[in-house]
Amino acid sequence: MRPAGELTQVLEMLKRHTAVAPVPTEPLAMILWENIGYLIDDDRRRSLFDAFAAEIGISAPAILAADDATLLPLATRGGMRPEVRVRRWRDIAALVRDRCGGDLDGALRALPLAKARALLRAFPMIGGPGGDKILLFSGIAPTPSLESNGLRVLGRLGFFAEQPSYAASYKDALAVLATAGLRACEELVDAHQLLREHGKTLCRRGEPLCMACPLSETCPRAPVSAL
Numbered sequence: 001m002r003p004a005g006e007l008t009q010v011l012e013m014l015k016r017h018t019a020v021a022p023v024p025t026e027p028l029a030m031i032l033w034e035n036i037g038y039l040i041d042d043d044r045r046r047s048l049f050d051a052f053a054a055e056i057g058i059s060a061p062a063i064l065a066a067d068d069a070t071l072l073p074l075a076t077r078g079g080m081r082p083e084v085r086v087r088r089w090r091d092i093a094a095l096v097r098d099r100c101g102g103d104l105d106g107a108l109r110a111l112p113l114a115k116a117r118a119l120l121r122a123f124p125m126i127g128g129p130g131g132d133k134i135l136l137f138s139g140i141a142p143t144p145s146l147e148s149n150g151l152r153v154l155g156r157l158g159f160f161a162e163q164p165s166y167a168a169s170y171k172d173a174l175a176v177l178a179t180a181g182l183r184a185c186e187e188l189v190d191a192h193q194l195l196r197e198h199g200k201t202l203c204r205r206g207e208p209l210c211m212a213c214p215l216s217e218t219c220p221r222a223p224v225s226a227l
């Protein structure tokens with residue numbers, strides 16, 4: 001396997017070649033970002049999230065005060081089953097009100113890590129990895145986090161042996177991040193975002209574009225013609 005320490009060079013190379021769009025980093029905003037639509041791309045997610053922020057507001061009281069006539073048209077723009085999304089938005093706001101005294105960020109910062117993770121798992125569409133991403137991006141805890149594109153890139157680059165089980169691969173990929181010398185939240189956020197973007201644009205699931213990849217010289221999966 002490739003030494004985890006080489007990840008820093010990979011990330012430096014990606015930084016020079018990859019544009020990453022900003023995303024929300026405040027916990028409630030991140031949860032709403034995940035729940036804003038169904039199977040939508042990043043541009044549409046951003047547009048819907050901005051519309052939600054402008055028309056409703058990113059706060060629990062604002063969401064709880066909004067009526068169906070305001071929420072449903074926004075949810076409809078996010079794809080199938082809009083009524084489920086409206087219910088989830090209200091569930092999210094009610095959880096923030098009832099379990100966090102209206103301040104999710106403050107509640108997470110006051111809790112030990114295990115309890116903060118458990119609190120985040122109570123929110124719709126936020127599992128263990130999603131919760132770790134929120135803790136990381138909001139600067140609450142340097143919990144290594146990846147999504148499926150980044151996981152694929154790390155595997156193809158030879159940092160761990162890809163396994164049939166996603167959960168097993170995810171565990172191995174997080175171990176790479178944990179031993180790569182990335183300590184600060186900012187470094188781990190960069191790794192998450194750069195690897196994700198690379199997986200979406202060049203190291204694509206179906207057909208990696210190795211000929212255009214800045215990492216091809218050191219990638220064991222690159223065809224000889226890409227070297």
Ligand code: SF4
Nearest residue numbers: 203210213216219222
């Ligand atoms: S060379 Fe190909 S397989 Fe390797 S990281 Fe680049 S796009 Fe992915």
